[in-house]
Amino acid sequence: MMVGRPLVELDNVTVAYRAGDRQHVAVTDVNLEVSRGAFVSVVGPTGCGKSTVLNVVAGLLAPTSGGVRIDGTSLWGRNTRAGYLFQQDTLLPWKTVLENVCLGLELAGVDRAERREQARDWLSRVGLSGFEDAHPHQLSGGMRKRTAVAQVCVCGPEILLMDEPFSALDAQTRQLMENELLTLWTEAGTTVLFVTHDLDEAVSLSDEIVLFSAGPASTVARRYEVDLPRPRDLMRIRTARRFGELYEAVWSDLRKEVMKAHGRRDTVGHG
Amino acid sequence: MAVATRSVTADQADAPRRRLGARGTITAARVLVALVVVGGWELAARLTVLDPFFFSQPSDVARLLREWLVSGEILDDLVVTVGEAFGALLIGTILGLITGFLLARSPFLDAVFAPYVKLLNAVPRVVLAPIFLLWFGLGEASKVAFGVSLVFFVVFFNTYQGVREVDRVLVDSVRMLGANERQLARHVLVPSALAWIFSGLRVSIGFAIVGAVVGEYLGASRGVGYVIAQAQGVFDTTGVFAGIVLLSVVVGLIDVVVHRLERHLLRWKPERTQGFQPS
Ligand SMILES: Nc1ncnc2c1ncn2[C@@H]1O[C@H](COP(=O)(O)OP(=O)(O)OP(=O)(O)O)[C@@H](O)[C@H]1O
């Protein structure tokens, strides 16, 4: 891994949502550094605040206390160096697939011919050539997700925030997309913060895995360095012995957090 | 769509044929309703169940309408009325769009102005008409002003609602792609609010005509509203009905044009189920 000052730093980040007249503390005292060019995955039980943390890094949500630094400067407002692939569907329904993918470049003032060429290139990389003129409602969920991947990646962001980008895809497409992501990451030196529910995916792609504890008031429970050699062959890496060890290590801790989350929900439900 | 959701298990191949058949039946039923109402009216008037003096009868109304159109004497009045309505529609829509946008996007402006907008909207508009006559005179300006006071609020509330209902995550996503507030309006807010804006616009067409006609009715020297008022003054029921029919047809025609435009601009939308829209 590269050494140097971290590109993304979270400093005691706490986020409390207002829930009626009470406060719901989603995450508390989150400290995290992501080095330039690193691939970091975030895992944790559902509702623990993973999307919340990504929103904070994106600059869409101001932390209740604590702060974010990007390349050493405090983040204020939208993080202009980041591309964000949301957990929800975010394609504009009134634009075609091609227009959606062109949007970021259009907003940046890239001329029409140039942005169309780049968008077409990305559409073919995510396997959607031929769907340029379709509208999002004519696509399947997985196709919409892949279009969104193209939409974000075509802008060439320095930091890529991805919130469960591949969970809607079938196993084969998923592996193709993971490969594509690794290629992009290697070629462009993008820094990736990647939320996933799939430990397989987390271990095989990442340099580091960050485990969040069960919510509410979730925080970083543990971090694991993934010391599998690069470049990685995603087809084979899952059979490596070290892969199995890492998977087991993360899984045993994650399972505890998931059990805790369920336990809490039960007590809430019965109390 | 409706057919498909109702009977998913039924053989899908039959669906288009059945839908076509349904459309024919609907058209036939519509024509039947019109025949019954108009025919019933004519019949009742002829049998003097309805007093023709107060209710006129469709054949007389049709005859008078043809007379008006052939001689062309009504056209000048129609141009005046439609012109006033168009002016009201244009000004009211522009003001409503701008205000709706500003208040929907700025919590501060919203907090300051919302009570006043509600207050103004609560003023019975008919009371304003005489005041506008005093302020703007008996000419076209007072009718336009009256129409604006009706159109503005409809467009305003629809735009406001439409912009407020824009999916939050779409806004965030396009922001992250680098949009400033102006680009956000163009790529997200306007297209997203367009369905709302159009429904406001289509209601406004009727209101703009109402504004013009009521204004003319209260005081003017030309316009369809003036013609209706004159006819009423001499108990010419046929003239009143002919004026009403003429205005309805005009509103209907404009609505068709606006609906075409709407369908063109909202063509990205998945097929919608039938409702209160001409097909
Ligand atoms: N806008 C909001 N207002 C109030 N509470 C919120 C809001 N967004 C999230 N929360 C709460 O904050 C907690 C964390 O939510 P978040 O979406 O970050 O979880 P997550 O880890 O991304 O979950 P998942 O894995 O299911 O996507 C949840 O308990 C949720 O109910």
Ligand SMILES: [Mg+2]
């Ligand atoms: Mg989430």
